[in-house]
Amino acid sequence: MGVSEDVRRRAALHAALGEPVRLAIADRLAFGDASPGELGAALDVPTNLLAHHVRVLEEAGVIRRGRSEGDRRRSYLRLALDDPRVARLTAPLPTPRRAAADQTGSSAERVVFVCTRNSARSQLATAAWARVSPVPTASAGTHPAPRVHPRAVRIAHRHGLHLDAAGTARLDEVVRTGDLVVAVCDNAHEELAGPSSRLHWSIPDPAPLDTDEAFEAAYQLITERVDRLAHAVHTDALPA
CATH class of the missing domain: 1.10.10.10 (Winged helix-like DNA-binding domain superfamily/Winged helix DNA-binding domain)
Incomplete structure (x- = not known):
């Protein structure tokens, strides 16, 4: 053998x-x-x-x-x-929330997911995060669309998540001191180059293909990352 x-x-x-x-x-x-x-x-x-x-x-x-x-x-x-x-x-060991935040350069009082249009990837990431972590979350766009993409809403519902179809927002209206910003698209990451309190997930934009398969693939890539980051942000160190 x-x-x-x-x-x-x-x-x-x-x-x-x-x-x-x-x-x-x-x-x-x-x-x-x-x-x-x-x-x-x-x-x-x-x-x-x-x-x-x-x-x-x-x-x-x-x-x-x-x-x-x-x-x-x-x-x-x-x-x-x-x-x-x-x-x-390559799994990071579970750490207190503050220690996990130190690895990303932020106190991470809240996790804010950002993409260009705030119509798909950042919305799916926020919904996925809210399901697995008590750490507050929000989403925003550098150039937000007027509404959430219908396919993103459909994929979210397929996985038991809720998205508000009208709930898009500008980054400067959402982000605040202490947030850990996660740019879930390359355009947003490159536009926001500079702050240390940011992570980058290079998730392909499903909108150009505009198929349920493309949105499902984006959702799966996002949830892989969400689960890993949420696991590292240990809830017993949440501030009072």
Whole structure:
């Protein structure tokens, strides 16, 4: 009886992550996506060395790369969370809320999900968050649409969530000091470049395809991230 393929796969993942810089990259991507430039700046790693470690992680299937929907030039790296083995190996340990917030650079009194139009991805993320976490949440758009996309409402209802079809809002009307802002689209992330109290989830916009399948795929990517972040934000440290 030889070594199973699953064991070989797990060994390859352990080998890829068994180096300090590569483990630090996985830790940096635990809660949000990042471009190679953002990773290099955060970890203070030279460009050529970072490229080597990123290539090893990509070849091992730990991370994936996608092209920005915003400027179309930069790329973003994300953990392959749809692989249960990667999700388990890179899962952040549960921490007090304040400690989890420190990892994202924010006190995280509230989580605000942001996309350009506030009509689909940010709405689905807020609804998904409210179902799994008592931490307050809200959504907003950098350039909000007049209403929530009907397919987003339909997908939310399919999963037992409620969306207010008229409930869109501007970011500057919603965000306040102490919020952890999660940009769930590339355009919003690139427009808001600067604040440290922000995460980025590079979720493809389902609106151009305008199919239930595209909205369902966006919902699944969002809930993967929501569940991971909510798990790290431990409720016993909620402020009084």
